[in-house]
Amino acid sequence: MQNRMSIRKLCDLCKVQSALVGVVACVVAAGCERAEPIRFTPSESVTELNSDLQQEISDYLQANNGTPSSPKLMGDESAETSHLLHGQAVYMKRCQQCHGVSGDGKGPMADSMYPRPRDYRRGIYKFTTTPYGSKPRREDLVRTVYRGVPGTSMPSFDRLTKRDLNAVVDYVLVLTHRGELEQQLAYEAELEEELDPEYVQEYIDGIIGDWHRAKFDKVQPLTPMPEFTAENVLAGRQAFLTKGCSKCHGEDGRGHTRDNIGKDSWGFATRAADLTSGMLRGGQGPEDVYQRIVSGINGTPMPGFRNALSEEPDTIWNLVAYVLYVSNRRRNGHVPPAGLMKPYDDVSASAAAE
Ligand code: HEC
Ligand code: HEC
Structure with missing residues (x-):
């Protein structure tokens, strides 16, 4: 109430002032446009x-x-x-x-x-x-x-x-x-x-x-988070290549693959995340990444792997370790080579051949 009163007062003030100062300044200063x-x-x-x-x-x-x-x-x-x-x-x-x-x-x-x-x-x-x-x-x-x-x-x-x-x-x-x-x-x-x-x-x-x-349906990790080592990252990489992740995200995680096209539930074009961008949309914490892998991303082609990986809960954490490793690479000084990645070269080459 306090707020609304003061806005109204300001608006009244503005009316008087606008003759002197100009309407634009008044609208910006007092937010009078919210009266609509x-x-x-x-x-x-x-x-x-x-x-x-x-x-x-x-x-x-x-x-x-x-x-x-x-x-x-x-x-x-x-x-x-x-x-x-x-x-x-x-x-x-x-x-x-x-x-x-x-x-x-x-x-x-x-x-x-x-x-x-x-x-x-x-x-x-x-x-x-x-x-x-x-x-x-x-x-x-x-x-x-x-x-x-x-x-x-x-x-x-x-x-x-x-x-x-x-x-x-x-x-x-x-x-x-x-x-x-x-x-x-x-x-x-x-x-x-x-x-x-x-x-x-x-x-x-x-x-x-x-x-x-x-x-009441919060997903809890199947097993506690391990202390991540280079071994987890390596095992995660292996799983990334064999469990279907690389089909959409590319072997290097950059999402530059031929199959990487689709529509989301809202009807707009979408593509798999570039996991190397250093900016994970769903959050940068290990629990966030775990959640994305297990529960997928509603409305997008990113599937949930809860059923596929329920028998091998360690693999989920290994994948988390790998995704975080890939995501943090730029921060750790690994700059990927400039220019288009290989699969893009292939796509443009085959398009040119057609
Ligand atoms: C059918 C294609 C497809 C497959 C298979 C797939 N993903 Fe994805 N993934 C996507 C798409 C699309 C997004 C981006 C969704 C969005 O944010 O709109 C995504 C997003 C993600 C994200 C979230 C990134 C962020 O910015 O927070 C992670 C992590 C991820 N995928 C990991 C994996 C892992 C690990 C696997 C394999 C176990 C996998 N994905 C398999 C399509 C796929
Ligand atoms: C500059 C544009 C912009 C502004 C301002 C903005 N949003 Fe968003 N918001 C977006 C975009 C873009 C997305 C979609 C992100 C995606 O799909 O990954 C989004 C997504 C969301 C989502 C969905 C998250 C999910 O899990 O799907 C919520 C909730 C949301 N915004 C709330 C808000 C609220 C509340 C405000 C104001 C306090 C706000 N947004 C202001 C651009 C904006």
Whole structure:
């Protein structure tokens, strides 16, 4: 409240001042541009429906996820409106440029980015501590926002206060659940040409249930982390070459292979990580890398190796040792040769021959 008052006062002040100083300075100084009302844009799958169905979906979303001026966190009755509105203020200031006002990943800055800012509405998150295909735990989102995604445009927000960080994550969850429900209702409406309230309730319970289960589904390492030695690295290299990793990541880990193309769940082109870049997106700690190998990366071609390697838990740690070795090579002074790597040469040579 304090904040809103002072912004309003500043805005009033600006009006008086703007005659003297100029409008541009005023808008920058006081953030008056935030006075523009926030609107959620319906997704493409909704705008394709007839207007009655669109209205019905809008009513369900309003009842379960609230409105921009009174957001609701589905599945958590205890989340207060003032807390969520605080999260919204942080979001509008620091996140919507990339992630979009409605969380559709289509903010004004998004087009030039690879990877693209996350479209929250699918409810799919990459850097989780839960099994492949599961929702993230709330802590996973807090951690990602806090430390950012190194090597991508997603900045670190480690200077936000705890209150800001928690509130903005809860607001991301509001947008996520709203998007998930919208998607499922649009799907149902298109299929059945009507919305049966019983089914709608099932969808809602399903979304809440999936997120709730993830809370208790943290993946724990099968064996404790060993002290890494050169032997672990060598064994890890061997596994990297024989367990299928090099097919996508290349023998040298740089991801320059012929097979390294695909689309992610959001429909955008993606490629295997360059493990030598020194910037692991999911985190540089051994536990982070362990998690990526065991649980994979949701929404991307990176599979989880939990089943494939459950009989040989040591191999997982060896792979971690190797990935970290490869990732830290540049830091340790090994500069890879300039120019394109071999597989790229091959690709361009064969393309030229065609
Ligand atoms: C400059 C652009 C930019 C800004 C600003 C930005 N993000 Fe992101 N964000 C990204 C990109 C790009 C990704 C995708 C990274 C990837 O796929 O590896 C992302 C991913 C995410 C993810 C998904 C992580 C996962 O595990 O899948 C969350 C959550 C997120 N951002 C939250 C936020 C929040 C909250 C803010 C504001 C406090 C914010 N972002 C501000 C660009 C941005
Ligand atoms: C089918 C292709 C494919 C295979 C096989 C594969 N990966 Fe990946 N991997 C990817 C893709 C794609 C990404 C990047 C996903 C993203 O961040 O969008 C990735 C990302 C990673 C990351 C995360 C890097 C980071 O920036 O945090 C690690 C670690 C990794 N892979 C290790 C492995 C290991 C070890 C194996 C073998 C056991 C393996 N991968 C097998 C496609 C693959």
